[in-house]
Amino acid sequence: MSQTVDRALSILPLLAEGPANLEQVAQRLDVHKSTALRLLRTLHEHGIVHRQADQRYRLGARLFALAQEAMENLDVREIAHPHLVELNAACGHTVHLAVYEEDEVLYIDKVESRYPVRMYSRIGKPVALTVAAVAKLLLADLPEPERRAVAERLDYPRYTSRSTPDAAAFLAELATVREQGWATDLGGHEESINCVAAPIRGAEGRVVAAMSVSAPNVVVSADELLTLLPRVRRTAEAISADYVGKPIRPAERDTP
Structure with missing residues (x-):
């Protein structure tokens, strides 16, 4: 489980650089595309990442809302x-x-x-x-x-x-x-x-x-x-x- 969390968190710095497609995420994590897709789907479900119309992923609004709330508190x-x-x-x-x-x-x-x-x-x-x-x-x-x-x-x-x-x-x-x-x-x-x-x-x-x-x-x-x-x-x-x-x-x- 800790490896899964580590991989999921490793996606965020990549997307902070700009939108990335599934292949780019898989290459950054050094995993199969199916593994990268599972991680991205989970993050997407929670609003942490967002899939664009061109099938690339970017950071989601929920992540920014959580960061703002944390800073305010x-x-x-x-x-x-x-x-x-x-x-x-x-x-x-x-x-x-x-x-x-x-x-x-x-x-x-x-x-x-x-x-x-x-x-x-x-x-x-x-x-x-x-x-x-x-x-x-x-x-x-x-x-x-x-x-x-x-x-x-x-x-x-x-x-x-x-x-x-x-x-x-x-x-x-x-x-x-x-x-x-x-x-x-x-x-x-x-x-x-x-x-x-x-x-x-x-x-x-x-x-x-x-x-x-x-x-x-x-x-x-x-x-x-x-x-x-x-x-x-x-x-x-x-x-x-x-x-x-x-x-x-x-x-x-x-x-x-």
């Missing part, structure tokens, strides 16, 4: 939380998880620092879009026209002397973030608070959430916090792998 917070706790235990600093929803970037999880000085942030609270590291990651992944439209309609408060001054500067920073795959906020929102962040990616490599480590200068300097970046990125990659069920690579990027 994934809870990135639930998947990420153990990883955030582990990172917090290792470094001691505040760890955040954020998502982009309805033109806002919101914190959806937070693990508090072990140090007496605490962050004022809270779950459900919007972040400062033009300076927050998690916001930069989430906005940098938007398609170029949407990214530009968002940047041009934002206000640019001068929280500190390091705050992003205008749309042109913001778009330039988003291009850098998009290219390097990580972001920082080094005193852009509060002079005394620094942050490093990394993206969490979904099945197609798009950024579905962002996580960060933040700490005040009285606890750790900006340079010392930046030494945690490799670990932050590894944590984000581990969350991404759990989220999609396997290691992934970044999506193909459009031109910034």
